[in-house]
Amino acid sequence: MHDLRLVREQMHLLRDGFARRGKLDTLGPILDRLEGLEKERRALITAVEERKARRNVMTQDVAQKKRVGEDVTELVAESRSVGAEIARLEADLTATESTVHGLMLELPNITRDGVPAGDESHNAIVRSWGTPRDATGVRPHWDVAGELGIVDLARGAKISGSGFIVYRGLGARLVRSLINLMLDTHTSEHGYEETWVPLVVNRTSMTGTGQLPKFEDDMYALHGDVGFLISTAEVPVTNLYRDEILDAADLPKALTAYSACFRKEAGAAGKDTRGLLRVHEFDKVELVRYAAPDESDAELERLSGHAEAILRKLELPYRVLLLAAGDTGFASTKTYDLEVWAPGVGKWLEVSSCSSFGDFQARRMNIRYRPSPGEKPRLVHTLNGSGLALPRIIAALIEHGQHPDGSIAIPAALQSYLGTARLG
RNA sequence: GGAGGGAUGGCCGAGAGGCUGAAGGCACCGGUUUGCUAAACCGGCGUACUGGGAAACUGGUACCGAGGGUUCGAAUCCCUCUCUCUCCGCCA
Numbered sequence: 001m002h003d004l005r006l007v008r009e010q011m012h013l014l015r016d017g018f019a020r021r022g023k024l025d026t027l028g029p030i031l032d033r034l035e036g037l038e039k040e041r042r043a044l045i046t047a048v049e050e051r052k053a054r055r056n057v058m059t060q061d062v063a064q065k066k067r068v069g070e071d072v073t074e075l076v077a078e079s080r081s082v083g084a085e086i087a088r089l090e091a092d093l094t095a096t097e098s099t100v101h102g103l104m105l106e107l108p109n110i111t112r113d114g115v116p117a118g119d120e121s122h123n124a125i126v127r128s129w130g131t132p133r134d135a136t137g138v139r140p141h142w143d144v145a146g147e148l149g150i151v152d153l154a155r156g157a158k159i160s161g162s163g164f165i166v167y168r169g170l171g172a173r174l175v176r177s178l179i180n181l182m183l184d185t186h187t188s189e190h191g192y193e194e195t196w197v198p199l200v201v202n203r204t205s206m207t208g209t210g211q212l213p214k215f216e217d218d219m220y221a222l223h224g225d226v227g228f229l230i231s232t233a234e235v236p237v238t239n240l241y242r243d244e245i246l247d248a249a250d251l252p253k254a255l256t257a258y259s260a261c262f263r264k265e266a267g268a269a270g271k272d273t274r275g276l277l278r279v280h281e282f283d284k285v286e287l288v289r290y291a292a293p294d295e296s297d298a299e300l301e302r303l304s305g306h307a308e309a310i311l312r313k314l315e316l317p318y319r320v321l322l323l324a325a326g327d328t329g330f331a332s333t334k335t336y337d338l339e340v341w342a343p344g345v346g347k348w349l350e351v352s353s354c355s356s357f358g359d360f361q362a363r364r365m366n367i368r369y370r371p372s373p374g375e376k377p378r379l380v381h382t383l384n385g386s387g388l389a390l391p392r393i394i395a396a397l398i399e400h401g402q403h404p405d406g407s408i409a410i411p412a413a414l415q416s417y418l419g420t421a422r423l424g
Numbered sequence: 425g426g427a428g429g430g431a432u433g434g435c436c437g438a439g440a441g442g443c444u445g446a447a448g449g450c451a452c453c454g455g456u457u458u459g460c461u462a463a464a465c466c467g468g469c470g471u472a473c474u475g476g477g478a479a480a481c482u483g484g485u486a487c488c489g490a491g492g493g494u495u496c497g498a499a500u501c502c503c504u505c506u507c508u509c510u511c512c513g514c515c516a
Contacts, residue, residue, distance in 0.1 A: 045474055049485045059497045063442045079496040245434070373452050
């Protein structure tokens with residue numbers, strides 16, 4: 001969420017930002033509406049407070065007069081009528097405020113300097129690593145994995161539905177191995193604290209990180225309004241410090257978590273949905289960082305570096321994209337996507353999205369830090385990224401390590417976890 | 425699931441319709457003293473919104489878990505909800 005002050009004093013920043021996202025058509029009218037509502041809101045505040053001040057004086061007067069035994073019936077009557085006026089104005093104020101707040105929650109973040117304007121065709125490759133394997137003769141992972149018996153798509157669909165995966169044998173162990181490799185690396189080499197968080201969160205948490213109110217259709221809601229299945233561990237982990245004040249000495253704070261992630265992806269059927277490419281439930285190791293504002297740029301580089309380190313350990317060729325404004329997520333100021341090359345499907349697959357949110361999430365969650373003792377608390381900056389999402393990594397491993405006989409070479413870093421150097 | 429207790433500032437903790445933004449303590453900040461550290465003493469010390477001001481600052485309003493109600497006036501009385509603790513039952 002943006003500071004309301006922007007609506008009042010820096011409207012052009014919002015307009016420019018939304019224009020870079022290509023969203024001015026839909027968001028421009030909302031800004032116009034907000035501008036008027038904000039004026040109205042402040043006028044109502046002034047009106048209400050003026051009357052409250054008056055009533056407070058009268059109320060003191062009543063107490064005073066009663067003490068000396070004077071008649072107060074007239075004063076009480078006047079105070080009562082001011083009270084009625086206050087009630088009326090406050091009802092207006094509450095309505096206006098909730099409209100303003102609702103609209104503010106729907107405004108996306110604005111991207112920071114250096115992020116290209118426009119849609120995804122303006123995404124920029126900022127670096128790459130490794131040599132993408134030639135696609136000729138490499139079969140897609142769903143064929144090979146099926147033959148090897150490590151992934152069972154048919155039974156996953158039977159017991160849960162399409163987009164739910166059953167891993168078996170070394171496939172199941174591969175999932176566990178990848179999770180362990182990632183968590184071990186992030187905790188012992190990158191300094192993250194390991195956490196284990198609930199997979200169910202409440203509406204407040206979902207709103208805090210920005211999934212709500214806009215994307216309710218994309219997630220699984222539990223019956224009886226008791227919560228949602230998380231779409232990413234970002235939600236519980238980032239909400240860990242909601243409504244808290246951190247010490248400056250605690251920053252940057254680095255947290256990692258493995259979790260299952262659940263996504264309905266309504267309307268996403270059709271493209272790129274085969275095999276492990278897009279599924280409703282998947283496993284992911286997430287990285288979350290809280291940083292002081294002047295550190296958040298450097299922190300984003302660190303964070304994506306930590307995710308990249310996993311790809312290098314897995315010996316998977318990848319490239320790093322700086323997303324254009326129009327492709328950058330709702331809450332993000334700047335996002336790097338990490339994509340691995342999958343020769344079997346002949347595509348670059350997004351396996352991590354590393355974002356810096358500025359104070360956008362922190363304002364929604366009221367997460368602050370005290371720069372130094374005695375100073376006023378300030379909003380922290382939050383960042384997160386996958387480190388990494390498993391299904392597409394598994395797809396890439398199967399395709400990249402594929403031998404002509406259908407067996408798969410396992411990268412050295414993973415062998416001790418998996419207990420073997422090849423599958424099949 | 426049943427029965428009770430509780431929720432007050434960064435933390436602990438008083439307060440029981442008006443004189444309470446809230447005693448006292450801890451922590452923190454500034455100062456005095458001190459060979460250093462500690463201690464002692466003095467002073468300061470919440471947040472948000474809103475008005476005025478270039479700013480320092482200053483006027484106002486609100487905030488005692490959340491929301492509603494009673495009242496001229498609510499931290500204090502009433503209702504609902506949330507969370508928490510203790511005990512009983514059930515269960516992994």
